Amino acid sequence: MADAATILHADLDAFYASVEQLLDPSLRGIPMAVGGGVVLAASYEAKAFGVRGGMPGRQARQLCPNLRFVSGHFKEYVRLGDEVMTILESYTPAVERISIDEAFLDVAGSVHLFGAPAEIAADIRRRVREEVGLPISVGVARTKHLAKIASQVAKPDGLVVVEPDREDEFLHPLPVELMWGVGPVTKQRLAERGIRTIGDLAETPGESLERLLGRAVGSKLGALAINEDPRSVERHRRAASVSAQSALGRQPVSDDLIQRTIRHLADRVATRLRAKHRAGRTVTVRVRFEDLKAVTRSVTLPAAVSVTPIIAEVAESLVRTALADHPHQRIITLLSVGVSHLEYEEALQLELPLHLDGEERRPGTEKGSERWALDKAIDEVREKFGRASVGYASVVLAKDRAVPDEFRELAEH
DNA sequence: TCTGGGGTCCTAGGACCC
DNA sequence: TCTGGGGTCCTAGGACCC
Secondary structure, three states: OOOOOOEEEEEEOOHHHHHHHHHOHHHOOOOEEEEOOEEEEEOHHHHOOOOOOOOEHHHHHHHOOOOEEEOOOHHHHHHHHHHHHHHHHOOOOOEEEEEOOEEEEEOOOOHHHHOOHHHHHHHHHHHHHHHHOOOEEEEEEOOHHHHHHHHHHHOOOOEEEOOHHHHHHHHOOOEHHHOOOOOHHHHHHHHHOOOOEHHHHHHOOHHHHHHHHOHHHHHHHHHHHOOOOOOOOOOOOOOOEEEEEEEEEEEEOOHHHHHHHHHHHHHHHHHHHHHOOEEEEEEEEEEEEOOOOEEEEEEEEEEEEOOHHHHHHHHHHHHHHHHHHOOOOOEEEEEEEEEEEEEEOHHHHHHHHHHHHOOOOOOOOOOHHHHHHHHHHHHHHHHHHHHHOOOOOOOOOOOOOOOOHHHHHHOOO
Protein backbone atom coordinates (compact mmCIF):
# COMPACT_ATOMS: atom_id res chain seq x y z
CA MET A 1 0.00 0.00 0.00
CA ALA A 2 1.23 3.48 -0.81
CA ASP A 3 2.39 5.49 2.20
CA ALA A 4 2.03 8.93 0.61
CA ALA A 5 -1.18 10.81 -0.17
CA THR A 6 -1.26 10.40 -3.96
CA ILE A 7 -4.88 9.38 -4.56
CA LEU A 8 -7.25 12.09 -5.77
CA HIS A 9 -11.02 11.91 -5.90
CA ALA A 10 -12.43 14.55 -8.23
CA ASP A 11 -16.18 15.14 -8.13
CA LEU A 12 -18.09 17.79 -10.08
CA ASP A 13 -20.49 19.77 -7.88
CA ALA A 14 -24.25 19.38 -8.53
CA PHE A 15 -23.23 18.40 -12.02
CA TYR A 16 -26.42 18.63 -14.12
CA ALA A 17 -27.55 21.76 -12.34
CA SER A 18 -24.15 23.39 -12.72
CA VAL A 19 -24.16 22.66 -16.45
CA GLU A 20 -27.57 24.30 -16.80
CA GLN A 21 -26.32 27.35 -14.93
CA LEU A 22 -23.31 27.45 -17.22
CA LEU A 23 -25.46 27.28 -20.36
CA ASP A 24 -28.08 29.78 -19.20
CA PRO A 25 -26.80 32.74 -17.11
CA SER A 26 -30.33 33.55 -15.93
CA LEU A 27 -30.20 30.35 -13.86
CA ARG A 28 -27.10 31.35 -11.93
CA GLY A 29 -27.48 32.16 -8.26
CA ILE A 30 -31.09 30.98 -8.05
CA PRO A 31 -32.66 27.79 -6.69
CA MET A 32 -33.19 25.56 -9.74
CA ALA A 33 -33.43 21.90 -10.55
CA VAL A 34 -33.20 19.62 -13.55
CA GLY A 35 -36.28 17.44 -13.97
CA GLY A 36 -39.98 18.00 -13.36
CA GLY A 37 -41.89 14.99 -12.08
CA VAL A 38 -38.79 14.06 -10.16
CA VAL A 39 -35.68 16.08 -9.26
CA LEU A 40 -32.69 14.73 -11.18
CA ALA A 41 -30.31 17.34 -9.79
CA ALA A 42 -30.61 20.47 -7.69
CA SER A 43 -28.44 23.59 -7.59
CA TYR A 44 -26.78 24.48 -4.31
CA GLU A 45 -29.22 27.37 -3.97
CA ALA A 46 -32.06 24.81 -4.13
CA LYS A 47 -30.27 22.40 -1.80
CA ALA A 48 -30.29 25.15 0.80
CA PHE A 49 -34.08 24.70 0.90
CA GLY A 50 -33.76 20.96 1.39
CA VAL A 51 -34.32 19.99 -2.23
CA ARG A 52 -32.53 16.73 -3.06
CA GLY A 53 -31.96 14.50 -6.06
CA GLY A 54 -34.61 11.81 -6.47
CA MET A 55 -37.24 13.88 -4.66
CA PRO A 56 -40.72 14.15 -6.22
CA GLY A 57 -41.14 17.49 -7.98
CA ARG A 58 -44.22 18.38 -5.98
CA GLN A 59 -42.40 17.96 -2.70
CA ALA A 60 -39.49 20.05 -3.99
CA ARG A 61 -41.89 22.90 -4.89
CA GLN A 62 -43.38 22.76 -1.41
CA LEU A 63 -39.95 23.16 0.15
CA CYS A 64 -38.94 25.88 -2.27
CA PRO A 65 -41.84 27.75 -3.92
CA ASN A 66 -39.52 29.74 -6.20
CA LEU A 67 -37.77 26.65 -7.47
CA ARG A 68 -37.21 26.86 -11.20
CA PHE A 69 -37.33 23.59 -13.15
CA VAL A 70 -35.54 23.09 -16.44
CA SER A 71 -35.42 20.03 -18.65
CA GLY A 72 -31.94 18.62 -19.12
CA HIS A 73 -29.38 19.09 -21.89
CA PHE A 74 -28.23 15.53 -21.75
CA LYS A 75 -25.81 15.59 -24.63
CA GLU A 76 -24.07 18.53 -23.00
CA TYR A 77 -23.63 16.55 -19.78
CA VAL A 78 -21.87 13.81 -21.68
CA ARG A 79 -19.71 16.26 -23.63
CA LEU A 80 -18.67 18.35 -20.61
CA GLY A 81 -18.13 15.27 -18.43
CA ASP A 82 -15.80 13.89 -21.10
CA GLU A 83 -13.95 17.21 -21.31
CA VAL A 84 -13.28 17.12 -17.59
CA MET A 85 -12.01 13.55 -17.83
CA THR A 86 -9.63 14.63 -20.59
CA ILE A 87 -8.20 17.25 -18.26
CA LEU A 88 -7.74 14.61 -15.55
CA GLU A 89 -6.00 12.31 -18.01
CA SER A 90 -3.49 15.01 -18.87
CA TYR A 91 -1.96 14.43 -15.41
CA THR A 92 -1.86 10.64 -15.36
CA PRO A 93 -3.20 7.67 -17.31
CA ALA A 94 -4.25 6.19 -13.95
CA VAL A 95 -7.77 7.63 -14.03
CA GLU A 96 -10.70 5.49 -12.87
CA ARG A 97 -13.95 7.06 -13.95
CA ILE A 98 -16.74 5.81 -11.71
CA SER A 99 -19.63 7.83 -13.11
CA ILE A 100 -20.32 10.66 -15.53
CA ASP A 101 -19.04 13.28 -13.11
CA GLU A 102 -16.61 11.57 -10.78
CA ALA A 103 -13.20 9.85 -10.96
CA PHE A 104 -10.24 8.62 -8.93
CA LEU A 105 -6.66 9.42 -9.97
CA ASP A 106 -3.37 8.05 -8.71
CA VAL A 107 -0.73 10.71 -9.28
CA ALA A 108 2.16 8.81 -7.68
CA GLY A 109 3.97 8.72 -11.01
CA SER A 110 3.20 12.33 -11.90
CA VAL A 111 4.75 14.32 -9.06
CA HIS A 112 8.05 14.85 -10.87
CA LEU A 113 6.26 16.42 -13.80
CA PHE A 114 3.44 18.32 -12.13
CA GLY A 115 4.38 18.84 -8.49
CA ALA A 116 2.91 17.55 -5.25
CA PRO A 117 -0.55 15.91 -5.28
CA ALA A 118 -2.08 18.93 -3.54
CA GLU A 119 -0.68 21.20 -6.27
CA ILE A 120 -2.04 18.91 -8.97
CA ALA A 121 -5.46 18.97 -7.27
CA ALA A 122 -5.45 22.76 -7.13
CA ASP A 123 -4.39 22.92 -10.76
CA ILE A 124 -7.18 20.55 -11.80
CA ARG A 125 -9.74 22.68 -10.01
CA ARG A 126 -8.46 25.86 -11.65
CA ARG A 127 -8.38 24.35 -15.14
CA VAL A 128 -11.84 22.76 -14.89
CA ARG A 129 -13.19 26.13 -13.79
CA GLU A 130 -11.37 28.08 -16.53
CA GLU A 131 -11.51 25.67 -19.45
CA VAL A 132 -14.89 24.01 -18.88
CA GLY A 133 -16.60 26.52 -16.60
CA LEU A 134 -17.67 24.13 -13.86
CA PRO A 135 -16.99 23.85 -10.12
CA ILE A 136 -15.28 20.65 -9.02
CA SER A 137 -14.27 19.43 -5.57
CA VAL A 138 -11.19 17.32 -4.99
CA GLY A 139 -10.06 15.16 -2.08
CA VAL A 140 -6.43 14.08 -1.74
CA ALA A 141 -5.35 11.22 0.52
CA ARG A 142 -3.44 7.96 0.83
CA THR A 143 -6.41 5.69 0.01
CA LYS A 144 -9.48 5.81 -2.23
CA HIS A 145 -11.80 5.72 0.76
CA LEU A 146 -10.13 8.69 2.43
CA ALA A 147 -9.91 10.63 -0.84
CA LYS A 148 -13.61 10.11 -1.51
CA ILE A 149 -14.62 11.25 1.96
CA ALA A 150 -12.28 14.22 1.63
CA SER A 151 -13.96 15.37 -1.58
CA GLN A 152 -17.38 15.12 0.08
CA VAL A 153 -16.12 17.23 2.96
CA ALA A 154 -14.61 19.67 0.46
CA LYS A 155 -17.96 20.35 -1.26
CA PRO A 156 -18.99 22.72 -2.62
CA ASP A 157 -16.14 23.85 -4.81
CA GLY A 158 -13.33 22.98 -2.40
CA LEU A 159 -10.12 21.05 -1.87
CA VAL A 160 -9.29 18.90 1.15
CA VAL A 161 -5.95 17.19 1.64
CA VAL A 162 -5.64 14.47 4.29
CA GLU A 163 -2.02 14.10 5.37
CA PRO A 164 -1.08 10.51 6.24
CA ASP A 165 -0.22 11.37 9.84
CA ARG A 166 -3.56 13.05 10.45
CA GLU A 167 -5.95 10.48 9.01
CA ASP A 168 -7.56 9.43 12.29
CA GLU A 169 -7.91 13.02 13.37
CA PHE A 170 -9.75 13.75 10.12
CA LEU A 171 -11.88 10.63 10.03
CA HIS A 172 -12.96 9.92 13.59
CA PRO A 173 -15.36 12.84 14.18
CA LEU A 174 -17.24 12.26 10.90
CA PRO A 175 -20.64 10.51 10.87
CA VAL A 176 -20.63 6.89 9.69
CA GLU A 177 -22.96 7.60 6.78
CA LEU A 178 -20.16 9.44 4.97
CA MET A 179 -18.49 6.08 4.48
CA TRP A 180 -18.87 4.30 1.19
CA GLY A 181 -21.24 1.40 1.81
CA VAL A 182 -23.19 2.84 4.72
CA GLY A 183 -26.77 3.55 3.70
CA PRO A 184 -29.93 4.03 5.75
CA VAL A 185 -30.19 0.41 6.91
CA THR A 186 -26.59 0.05 8.02
CA LYS A 187 -26.66 3.48 9.65
CA GLN A 188 -29.70 2.46 11.65
CA ARG A 189 -28.19 -0.87 12.71
CA LEU A 190 -25.06 0.89 13.88
CA ALA A 191 -27.02 3.59 15.68
CA GLU A 192 -28.83 0.92 17.69
CA ARG A 193 -25.43 -0.05 19.06
CA GLY A 194 -24.54 3.56 19.76
CA ILE A 195 -22.13 3.73 16.82
CA ARG A 196 -22.54 7.13 15.18
CA THR A 197 -19.10 8.34 14.13
CA ILE A 198 -16.31 6.67 12.21
CA GLY A 199 -14.32 6.90 15.44
CA ASP A 200 -17.00 4.83 17.21
CA LEU A 201 -16.72 2.34 14.39
CA ALA A 202 -12.94 2.14 14.66
CA GLU A 203 -13.26 1.22 18.34
CA THR A 204 -15.73 -1.58 17.71
CA PRO A 205 -14.21 -5.07 17.50
CA GLY A 206 -14.32 -6.67 14.07
CA GLU A 207 -16.28 -9.69 15.32
CA SER A 208 -19.07 -7.48 16.65
CA LEU A 209 -19.35 -5.68 13.34
CA GLU A 210 -19.49 -8.93 11.39
CA ARG A 211 -22.17 -10.25 13.72
CA LEU A 212 -24.16 -7.04 13.33
CA LEU A 213 -23.79 -6.42 9.60
CA GLY A 214 -22.76 -9.74 8.06
CA ARG A 215 -19.37 -11.00 7.18
CA ALA A 216 -18.55 -8.95 4.10
CA VAL A 217 -19.99 -5.58 5.09
CA GLY A 218 -18.76 -5.90 8.68
CA SER A 219 -15.18 -6.72 7.80
CA LYS A 220 -15.06 -4.10 5.05
CA LEU A 221 -16.34 -1.29 7.25
CA GLY A 222 -14.07 -2.36 10.08
CA ALA A 223 -11.06 -2.19 7.81
CA LEU A 224 -12.03 1.17 6.32
CA ALA A 225 -12.62 2.68 9.75
CA ILE A 226 -9.04 1.90 10.74
CA ASN A 227 -7.75 3.18 7.39
CA GLU A 228 -7.04 -0.13 5.75
CA ASP A 229 -8.20 0.19 2.16
CA PRO A 230 -6.45 -2.16 -0.23
CA ARG A 231 -8.16 -0.91 -3.38
CA SER A 232 -6.03 0.60 -6.10
CA VAL A 233 -7.03 2.88 -8.95
CA GLU A 234 -8.14 0.71 -11.89
CA ARG A 235 -8.24 2.21 -15.35
CA HIS A 236 -11.51 0.82 -16.61
CA ARG A 237 -14.02 -1.71 -15.57
CA ARG A 238 -16.32 -3.46 -17.98
CA ALA A 239 -20.03 -3.58 -17.30
CA ALA A 240 -21.29 -6.87 -15.88
CA SER A 241 -24.94 -6.32 -16.76
CA VAL A 242 -27.27 -4.17 -18.81
CA SER A 243 -30.79 -3.35 -17.71
CA ALA A 244 -33.72 -1.03 -18.28
CA GLN A 245 -36.70 -0.27 -16.13
CA SER A 246 -39.92 1.65 -16.37
CA ALA A 247 -41.97 3.07 -13.54
CA LEU A 248 -45.62 2.65 -14.41
CA GLY A 249 -47.48 4.63 -11.80
CA ARG A 250 -50.23 2.28 -10.63
CA GLN A 251 -51.43 -0.02 -13.37
CA PRO A 252 -53.75 -3.00 -13.21
CA VAL A 253 -52.07 -6.13 -14.53
CA SER A 254 -52.97 -6.82 -18.15
CA ASP A 255 -51.41 -8.81 -20.97
CA ASP A 256 -51.30 -5.72 -23.11
CA LEU A 257 -49.47 -3.63 -20.54
CA ILE A 258 -46.92 -6.37 -19.87
CA GLN A 259 -46.32 -7.06 -23.52
CA ARG A 260 -45.89 -3.43 -24.51
CA THR A 261 -43.67 -2.54 -21.59
CA ILE A 262 -41.48 -5.63 -21.70
CA ARG A 263 -40.93 -5.33 -25.44
CA HIS A 264 -39.91 -1.74 -25.08
CA LEU A 265 -37.51 -2.55 -22.23
CA ALA A 266 -36.10 -5.59 -24.03
CA ASP A 267 -35.49 -3.46 -27.08
CA ARG A 268 -33.60 -0.86 -25.06
CA VAL A 269 -31.44 -3.51 -23.42
CA ALA A 270 -30.82 -5.43 -26.63
CA THR A 271 -29.90 -2.30 -28.56
CA ARG A 272 -27.34 -1.30 -25.96
CA LEU A 273 -25.93 -4.83 -25.79
CA ARG A 274 -25.42 -4.95 -29.53
CA ALA A 275 -23.84 -1.50 -29.55
CA LYS A 276 -21.25 -2.86 -27.12
CA HIS A 277 -20.85 -6.08 -29.12
CA ARG A 278 -21.95 -8.04 -26.14
CA ALA A 279 -24.59 -10.64 -25.29
CA GLY A 280 -25.64 -12.26 -22.02
CA ARG A 281 -26.79 -15.64 -20.75
CA THR A 282 -28.98 -14.58 -17.83
CA VAL A 283 -32.24 -12.69 -18.28
CA THR A 284 -33.73 -11.12 -15.15
CA VAL A 285 -37.02 -9.33 -14.66
CA ARG A 286 -38.21 -7.34 -11.71
CA VAL A 287 -41.84 -6.65 -10.87
CA ARG A 288 -42.75 -4.10 -8.24
CA PHE A 289 -46.22 -4.16 -6.73
CA GLU A 290 -48.49 -1.55 -5.24
CA ASP A 291 -46.94 -1.90 -1.77
CA LEU A 292 -43.50 -1.27 -3.34
CA LYS A 293 -42.46 -4.84 -2.62
CA ALA A 294 -40.48 -6.14 -5.57
CA VAL A 295 -39.78 -9.64 -6.76
CA THR A 296 -37.25 -10.84 -9.31
CA ARG A 297 -37.25 -13.86 -11.58
CA SER A 298 -34.32 -14.95 -13.74
CA VAL A 299 -33.22 -17.71 -16.09
CA THR A 300 -29.78 -18.61 -17.29
CA LEU A 301 -29.82 -19.79 -20.89
CA PRO A 302 -27.32 -22.19 -22.44
CA ALA A 303 -26.00 -19.45 -24.71
CA ALA A 304 -25.73 -15.68 -24.67
CA VAL A 305 -28.46 -13.62 -26.33
CA SER A 306 -28.71 -10.02 -27.51
CA VAL A 307 -31.65 -10.08 -29.93
CA THR A 308 -34.74 -8.08 -29.00
CA PRO A 309 -37.49 -10.67 -29.56
CA ILE A 310 -35.67 -13.43 -27.70
CA ILE A 311 -35.01 -11.28 -24.68
CA ALA A 312 -38.57 -9.98 -24.85
CA GLU A 313 -40.12 -13.43 -24.90
CA VAL A 314 -37.99 -14.86 -22.13
CA ALA A 315 -38.68 -11.75 -20.06
CA GLU A 316 -42.42 -11.95 -20.68
CA SER A 317 -42.51 -15.53 -19.50
CA LEU A 318 -40.56 -14.61 -16.39
CA VAL A 319 -42.97 -11.79 -15.60
CA ARG A 320 -45.87 -14.21 -15.93
CA THR A 321 -44.28 -16.64 -13.48
CA ALA A 322 -43.68 -13.81 -11.04
CA LEU A 323 -47.32 -12.71 -11.33
CA ALA A 324 -48.56 -16.30 -11.01
CA ASP A 325 -46.62 -16.58 -7.75
CA HIS A 326 -48.39 -13.47 -6.40
CA PRO A 327 -52.00 -13.94 -7.49
CA HIS A 328 -53.33 -11.40 -5.02
CA GLN A 329 -51.23 -8.56 -6.37
CA ARG A 330 -53.35 -6.96 -9.07
CA ILE A 331 -51.53 -3.64 -9.41
CA ILE A 332 -47.95 -3.23 -10.60
CA THR A 333 -45.84 -0.08 -10.34
CA LEU A 334 -42.61 -1.02 -12.11
CA LEU A 335 -41.14 -3.50 -14.57
CA SER A 336 -37.50 -4.04 -15.41
CA VAL A 337 -35.53 -6.27 -17.75
CA GLY A 338 -31.84 -7.02 -17.34
CA VAL A 339 -29.24 -9.19 -19.03
CA SER A 340 -26.11 -10.36 -17.21
CA HIS A 341 -23.40 -13.01 -17.54
CA LEU A 342 -22.14 -10.95 -20.46
CA GLU A 343 -19.92 -12.35 -23.19
CA TYR A 344 -18.42 -10.84 -26.33
CA GLU A 345 -19.58 -11.35 -29.93
CA GLU A 346 -23.13 -10.89 -31.05
CA ALA A 347 -22.67 -13.86 -33.38
CA LEU A 348 -22.72 -16.17 -30.37
CA GLN A 349 -26.45 -16.47 -30.56
CA LEU A 350 -26.32 -18.21 -33.89
CA GLU A 351 -25.33 -21.27 -31.88
CA LEU A 352 -28.30 -21.01 -29.59
CA PRO A 353 -30.56 -23.70 -31.07
CA LEU A 354 -27.75 -26.27 -31.04
CA HIS A 355 -27.07 -25.70 -27.37
CA LEU A 356 -30.73 -25.73 -26.53
CA ASP A 357 -31.08 -29.18 -28.06
CA GLY A 358 -28.97 -30.53 -25.22
CA GLU A 359 -31.31 -29.07 -22.63
CA GLU A 360 -32.33 -31.72 -20.11
CA ARG A 361 -35.55 -31.93 -18.17
CA ARG A 362 -35.26 -33.08 -14.61
CA PRO A 363 -38.76 -33.81 -13.41
CA GLY A 364 -39.80 -33.05 -9.91
CA THR A 365 -37.07 -30.56 -9.13
CA GLU A 366 -39.02 -27.35 -9.48
CA LYS A 367 -42.39 -26.03 -8.60
CA GLY A 368 -44.82 -26.81 -11.39
CA SER A 369 -45.85 -23.34 -12.47
CA GLU A 370 -42.31 -22.03 -12.62
CA ARG A 371 -41.01 -24.99 -14.55
CA TRP A 372 -43.86 -24.70 -16.95
CA ALA A 373 -43.11 -21.05 -17.62
CA LEU A 374 -39.42 -21.62 -18.10
CA ASP A 375 -40.03 -24.51 -20.46
CA LYS A 376 -42.32 -22.27 -22.36
CA ALA A 377 -39.74 -19.51 -22.50
CA ILE A 378 -37.13 -21.82 -23.90
CA ASP A 379 -39.55 -23.35 -26.36
CA GLU A 380 -40.43 -19.91 -27.57
CA VAL A 381 -36.77 -19.06 -28.01
CA ARG A 382 -36.35 -22.19 -30.07
CA GLU A 383 -39.46 -21.57 -32.11
CA LYS A 384 -38.80 -17.92 -32.79
CA PHE A 385 -35.16 -18.11 -33.51
CA GLY A 386 -35.47 -18.37 -37.26
CA ARG A 387 -37.59 -15.28 -37.49
CA ALA A 388 -35.40 -13.42 -35.04
CA SER A 389 -32.47 -13.40 -37.44
CA VAL A 390 -34.57 -11.65 -40.08
CA GLY A 391 -35.16 -8.42 -38.22
CA TYR A 392 -35.87 -6.90 -34.89
CA ALA A 393 -39.35 -6.29 -33.66
CA SER A 394 -40.10 -2.63 -34.03
CA VAL A 395 -41.46 -1.47 -30.76
CA VAL A 396 -43.41 1.68 -30.28
CA LEU A 397 -43.37 3.37 -26.93
CA ALA A 398 -46.87 4.28 -25.96
CA LYS A 399 -46.60 5.95 -22.59
CA ASP A 400 -45.21 9.34 -21.79
CA ARG A 401 -42.87 9.26 -18.84
CA ALA A 402 -41.40 11.57 -16.24
CA VAL A 403 -37.83 10.93 -17.34
CA PRO A 404 -36.65 11.52 -20.89
CA ASP A 405 -34.90 8.73 -22.74
CA GLU A 406 -31.68 10.67 -22.99
CA PHE A 407 -31.28 10.51 -19.25
CA ARG A 408 -31.52 6.76 -19.34
CA GLU A 409 -28.74 6.57 -21.90
CA LEU A 410 -26.55 8.54 -19.57
CA ALA A 411 -26.43 6.12 -16.72
CA GLU A 412 -24.29 3.72 -18.69
CA HIS A 413 -21.13 4.94 -17.05
C1' DT B 1 -43.28 10.46 3.75
C1' DC B 2 -42.90 6.33 -0.64
C1' DT B 3 -39.53 8.55 -5.81
C1' DG B 4 -36.40 7.68 -11.36
C1' DG B 5 -33.19 4.82 -13.83
C1' DG B 6 -28.81 2.11 -14.30
C1' DG B 7 -25.72 -0.30 -11.94
C1' DT B 8 -22.53 -3.39 -8.18
C1' DC B 9 -21.85 -6.60 -4.55
C1' DC B 10 -23.28 -9.89 -0.93
C1' DT B 11 -26.01 -13.74 1.20
C1' DA B 12 -28.23 -18.04 1.45
C1' DG B 13 -30.24 -22.27 -0.01
C1' DG B 14 -30.46 -25.91 -3.35
C1' DA B 15 -28.67 -28.68 -7.19
C1' DC B 16 -25.00 -30.91 -8.91
C1' DC B 17 -20.31 -32.80 -9.48
C1' DC B 18 -16.12 -35.00 -7.88
C1' DT C 1 -26.76 -48.00 -0.43
C1' DC C 2 -24.83 -44.99 2.83
C1' DT C 3 -21.40 -41.61 4.17
C1' DG C 4 -18.64 -37.19 3.96
C1' DG C 5 -16.50 -32.94 2.37
C1' DG C 6 -15.57 -29.29 -0.98
C1' DG C 7 -16.44 -26.50 -4.94
C1' DT C 8 -19.34 -24.30 -8.45
C1' DC C 9 -23.48 -22.73 -10.53
C1' DC C 10 -28.12 -20.97 -10.26
C1' DT C 11 -31.89 -18.28 -8.24
C1' DA C 12 -34.02 -14.77 -5.20
C1' DG C 13 -33.63 -11.08 -2.32
C1' DG C 14 -31.46 -7.06 -0.24
C1' DA C 15 -28.35 -3.01 0.59
C1' DC C 16 -26.08 0.43 -1.56
C1' DC C 17 -24.15 3.88 -5.05
C1' DC C 18 -24.41 7.65 -8.65
